[in-house]
Amino acid sequence: MTTTTTTTNKPPENDDTIDFHHPYTPYPVQLEFMQTVYSVLEQGAGQVGILESPTGTGKSLSLICSALTWLRNHKRQKFDAGFEETRKQMEGEPEWMVEIALRRKREELMKRWEEREERLERLRKKERELEEKGRGRKRVRVEGGELGRKRRELDEEEEFLVGDWGDDREGERGGEEGGLSKETREMMAKVGLGGWKRGDDDDGDEGGGEDEIKIYYTSRTHSQLTQFISELRRPEFPPSLPSEMLIKDGKEETKETIKEITLSSRQKLCINPAVARLGSVSAINDRCTELQQSKSKDKCGFMPHAENLKQTHQFRDTTLATVPDIEDMYRIGKQLQVCPYYASRTAIPGAEVITLPYPLLLQKNAREALGIKLEGNVVIIDEAHNIMDAVANVYAADIRLSELRKGRQMLGVYVKRFGKKLKGENRVMVAQIGKVIESLKDWLEGQLQVKGDQGIADPNSLLKSRGADQINLYTLMKYIQESKLAYKVESYVTHTEESQDSASTSPKSSTPVLHTLVSFLTALTNLSTEGRIFYEKLPGVENPDIKLSYLLLSPTHAFSSIASSARAVILAGGTMSPFEDYKAHLFPSLPPEKLTTLSCGHVIPASSLFVHTLSSYKPGAVSGSDLFEFSFQKRSDKSMIKNLGLTLLNICSVAPDGVVVFFPSYSYLDEVIAFWQSNDGSSSQGQSIWDRLASKKPLFRDASSSSSGSTSTDDILTSYSAAIASPPTPHKGAVLFSVIGGRLSEGINFSDALCRLVLIVGLPYPNLHSPEWKERIEYLESTCLARGGNKEEAKVEAREFYENAAMRAVNQSIGRAVRHRGDWSGIVLVDRRYEMERVRGKLPGWIRKGMSKEWRDDRGVAGLMGGWGGFLGRRLEFHGRH
Structure with missing residues (x-):
């Protein structure tokens, strides 16, 4: 199943000849995705790609294979261009002199490459030996310098009294991540680490420096970065050197390990127990920088300095040799007794891929503190559906x-x-x-x-x-x-x-x-x-x-430094639709020819997806409570809530395994469940709708984290999964009630039996009467008018942003189901507004394509049940054939 939205800047026709070194046989949608990424990076010069590839289509691996293939090819082209430049400079000289000069240049380049690869291979071998001995993941308690001594009684004035302001002011950087003191920077420069470059006493050339193009990959959480790094270890790529230079002993070198480094905050990487125990990011940053000051009585023994230069270089080479995640960085620093937070910067010049969480990329002062330079480099933002919220949160x-x-x-x-x-x-x-x-x-x-x-x-x-x-x-x-x-x-x-x-009343x-x-x-x-x-x-x-x-x-303004600096920016996600907001608010001045958009289809066959919009309870309803419209003004209609419960009862009678139901808000979920549990929601037999549902399937519900007695997400999912995995009876399983934009709507994998049907109840439009949204709308309208638009255009632009915010949340919830090629599921959108073309057009392409006409009519619940029954029948037939 494939579908593609309009794509600007189509990949060159010969892109299908590129070997992306994918470790498996890629699906057509994966090839299309990789070709598009390659094309965006190849064009460079301020190019932007906004790419959507549903979960389960191998998006991360496709990003890796396309970006790293392009990077190695680009490096190879630069080497070739360098040789060509040498030939031009020697124009008029005898050919034998030109060949000697070129041969020497090739030999010098090859020698540096071989020495680096041999050194890194020794370190990889050492790491493998440590892992075999069971020491790879063991965290040993480190006592360094003064840290192992008994804590002596504090001298309060020396410890807590602020020094004369100005003593160590020069060169200090503010901001959350902080910076290096003037003294520390001078010391690091002396030992060859100033400006994160090598010094004369460095024990090896990384074969590149700050001028080499790098890929900065960022995602929302460290766990997502860890998953990406795990995928990064799968493919193998040929060296970036020209093919003619890779023939050794009659054989061609066919691979070169990816050089990757993970950057993070002091909170994640600090190995000084006295500092790390402070807990908060700000306190750790302040204490760390204080220990660098010239008047500090307790210097941190883990900071890179002249005495531990060998360990610092070993840290650099070990990380570049092993494709480390954040835990590996911490462990290597512990083993070598050198600070991973500062030592990681020495690996930046030799790295090809640099992974880091959103805040370190999005804040300019954080980038400066870490020595990150985006100019001319590639930025890939994964899980980018929430990038605008991430900028606001930072x-x-x-x-x-x-x-x-x-x-x-x-x-x-x-x-x-x-x-x-x-x-x-x-x-x-x-x-x-x-x-x-x-x-x-x-x-x-x-x-x-x-x-x-x-x-x-x-x-x-x-x-x-x-x-x-x-x-x-x-x-x-x-x-x-x-x-x-x-x-x-x-x-x-x-x-x-x-x-x-302990009974003291002093402030805590x-x-x-x-x-x-x-x-x-x-x-x-x-x-x-x-x-x-x-x-x-x-x-x-x-x-x-x-x-x-x-x-x-x-x-717009906060993101502009990234958009204007990078060679190319890729925004990728499983559910990026609708695209318009990213263009309007992240790249407002970008010419159309520099923007490429792509919405990939799913890898599942058409027979594995059922999509139905349910606009009414009874066939042909055009008004009244039989219509499903969960707008703020109508959603408390008791007849409509009762009809929703009866609809769910019908579904639970035939739906196998797990059913996940998403509501617009926690407050409305509470309201609906309270009605279903009440006498108002009872049947003629006196049994409540809630009890009747519970007789069909065990019921589970999410609650906001601020609610008293709220169960943790892990506990809810564990109980829900256990109920589904219990010995099956006809149509048994479980129902999970959750909230669009809530704890279970993002980052949760409801694959296979955990979600055979997902219901989206209503649309989660934000409260337009809240001060925040009033100001947002006013701001959007005023900026449109300032650009020369009229009042009508301003209102349309503000409405688009408002609707897009709701639909991005809906699309994220839908994306919890259908997680791999062998998965299958049904999606039911319960609200007549999903019949509107303006709303439906904001759904992902693969969902829109799944809306066949027979499943998008006004036959009410009877039509839904008929369509669902037909889908299950075709599923059984398909399963029998395969």
């Missing part, structure tokens, strides 16, 4: 009134102990921080008395109290980041708590309150036309609370 920040009160208390405890010791500018800056906290606290306390639970906050009004509006927030932020005050205050309060009786520092303040102030200083600040009152009778939140309304 720049989001919030703070609660309760946190501000706690932060003020903590600052008070700190000033009471060290106030007289603070000198000059330190005293002024600490006082200013107190004023900012007090002003934000005053504003929120005042807002608690105002009617309404939520609204928009004017950033200028937040700092009007206590004279805080006269404070230079940029200077204040620089001070907080460079002095590490937040870390020192929270560390001191924690220290005092440990020293006092279980959360990094001042770091939360730093994040919010960062957002406050980064305000632009694309951002807004909102307030929201939080439930609580005895201790009412309220929070401020910064929301990025558009990712």
Whole structure:
């Protein structure tokens, strides 16, 4: 089954001759996907590809094979071009001289390549031997330098008092990931690591440097990156050297291991127990950079330095030799007693593929801290359906009134102990921080008395109290980041708590309150036309609370540095439809000729998919409760909810194995289940719809993580799976009630018996009356008008974005089913609005193609059951033939 949407910049006609070195025989849809990726990368110069390939079609492996094939071919072409350039430069010279020069150049290149490969192969062999001995995954407790000594009594002033501001200010980088101190950078430069380049005493050439094209691959979570790296180890690719140079002893070298490195945060990679135990990202970053300062009494023994240069180079070579995931990076650093967070940067010049999670790619200061340069390189963003939300989340920040009160208390405890010791500018800056906290606290306390639970906050009004509006927030932020005050205050309060009786009433520092303040102030200083600040009152009778939140309304500006720098950007995902938002909000200025879109079909045969839109309960209904329309205004209609329950009863009578039902929200799921359990939802026999459903199949339900007594996702899935795997009876299995956009709608694999039928109830349109969506719509309309559009065009553009947000969530939920070629499932879209062409057109191509006319009519539940019965019959017939 294949289907393709309109594709700009078609792959060259000879793309079918490319050997993508796929470890298996690729399906036609995989070939089409790989050819498109190759074409986008080959054209380069600001090309963008937005590609959709359903889960189960081998998307990750297709990305790897196409991108790495292109990279090796591109390198080979560069070598050939270099030889051609040498020939041009020697034009007019005798041919024998030209040949000698070319031969020497080839020999030099080959020698470097062979030495590197031999060194890496020795390390691979060593790693295999360690794994065979059972030591490969064992994490040994490391005691380095001062870390093994008994903890001595802290000298409070030396440990917690901020130093004179300015001592170590030069060259400090702010931001979540932090940077290297001036002293550390100078030291690393001396040992050949400055700027992440090799020095004269390096023990090998990586055969490339910063000017070689690299592939930056990013995904949402470390577990997804780990899965990608596992796939990266499957294929084998020929070396990037010209074929004529690879003949050795009459045989041609046929493979070269992929050079890959994983980048991550200190929180994931820190091997210093005294730092890693701090837990929070901000506290770990602050403590790490503090240990690099010239006045620090406890230098971190794991930092790369002159004495452990050999281990640092061994770390670099071992990682480049073994295609490591994040756990491997941590383990290798432990074994070699060298910091993986900093040592990993030495591997960047020699790496071909660099994997990293979203935040490290999306934040410019994080990229700078890690030494990432996107200019001229390839960026592949996987699971890209949520990339716009990811950009917004990276720049989001919030703070609660309760946190501000706690932060003020903590600052008070700190000033009471060290106030007289603070000198000059330190005293002024600490006082200013107190004023900012007090002003934000005053504003929120005042807002608690105002009617309404939520609204928009004017950033200028937040700092009007206590004279805080006269404070230079940029200077204040620089001070907080460079002095590490937040870390020192929270560390001191924690220290005092440990020293006092457990019944003490002193403020507890279980959360990094001042770091939360730093994040919010960062957002406050980064305000632009694309951002807004909102307030929201939080439930609580005895201790009412309220929070401020910064929301990025558009990712355009934040993403522009990536879009404008990279040679090519690939957005890939299982459910990217609808495509329009990515074009409009990530690449608004991109010429059409530089954009390629592709929607691949599924690898399953047509007989494995049943898609039906159910618009009514009874045949031919055109109005009333027999119609299924779960809009906000109509969804509480009790007759319609009862009809939905009866429909599900019919389905559970014949559907085998697992049935997954997705609702628009947790609150509506609660409302529907409550009705089904009530007397209003009873049959003439007095048995509730819920009880009748339970007699057909065991019932399981998801609840929001904030709900009291909420069961964990793993526990729900374990119980649901166990019920399906229990000894079968006719049509037994289980029903799982979940929520579109909820905990079970993304990243969960409902393959095979876990989901033979998925029902999507309604459309999850966001609340247009919420302050956030009011501002989004207003922003979209105003930007359209600013570009020269009229009011009607502005409203259409805003409506498109609004509908697309709902349909992306629907498509993600649909994607939980049909996970591999041998899988099969039915999809039922319960709402008459799915009959609208505008809505249906936003479904993935393979779903639209599965909507045959006989399954898309108005014959109500009877038509659904007839279509489903026919599908199951054809499934049995197909299974009998195969």
